[in-house]
Amino acid sequence: MAQPKKKADRNLDRSSWVAAARKTLIEKGISGISLRQLAEELGATTGAFYWQFGNLEELLEEVRRDWADRNTAPFTEAIESAGDDGWQQYLAYVSVLLKEDQYVPAYDNAVRDWAHSSLRTAEVLRETEALRIEQLRRIFIALGFEGRAASVRAHVTYFSQTGYNAMQVTEPREERLLNVPYYADVLTDRQDLLRLKTAQDVSNHILADKRAKS
Incomplete structure (x- = not known):
């Protein structure tokens, strides 16, 4: 016997199902995703x-x-909006990490966990991470580094951030902001941010740089 239509059925498109699956993946992992669970989440029929x-x-x-x-x-959008200046590109990259209004670290973590049990997911993960590391390599080239120096800095930047997210570090936002100038010093050899003495100064400076370029 065919399932009766639910009121929600007619309002659902592909993006509705993707959004529901994304939410479940982040909250419960890939094992939590099933057709029945998603239908219940959306108030729809299978x-x-x-x-x-x-x-x-x-x-x-x-x-x-x-x-x-x-x-x-x-x-990608933040780096491109920063123009050709490597320092502005680096600040734009950091601003995305600080804001977390579009980039969702928990989504990255969920996909990395999924990749352990899915060859296809592991393939997409490798492709995407290679692209992100290449973005960073180009930033360091724009900052004046060459060859292996640019590549290693790109990898260190990316791996430190992914490790930070994977460990789910729960430091206060103020502490995180105060560390940013020292990360910049280590990774870029630029001491520009060290003159900023408070977390609010760091936040204002980096986010203002992003807004000015948008």
Whole structure:
């Protein structure tokens, strides 16, 4: 017997299912995603799912691409808006990390966990991380570093950030802001930010630089 239509069915599109799967992936991991669970989350019938997708794997592929686009685009847009100046590009990159209004570290963590049990997810993860590291390498080249010096700084910057997120470090925001000038000093050999004495000064300086370029 066919399932009766629910009121929500007619209002759902592919993006609705992707959003529900994304939320579940972040909160419960890949093991928490099932067709029945997603339908319940959306107040829909499982039949409504098949109007949009051929199977669950088709949805999961869209989730992989949603992650790659959604969690990388903020960096791409910020860096491009900063122009050709390497220092401004670096500050734009840091501003995305500080704001966390578009980039979602928990989404990265969820996808990395998923990659342990999915070869396809691991492949998308490798491709996306290679792109992000290349973005950073180009920043360091713009800052005047060459060859291996630019590459190693890019890797150290990326790996320190991913490790920070994976460990779910819960330091106060003020402490994190006060550390930013020292990270910049170590990674870029620029001491510009060391003159900033308070967390608010750091925040104002970096976010103001981003707004000025937008």
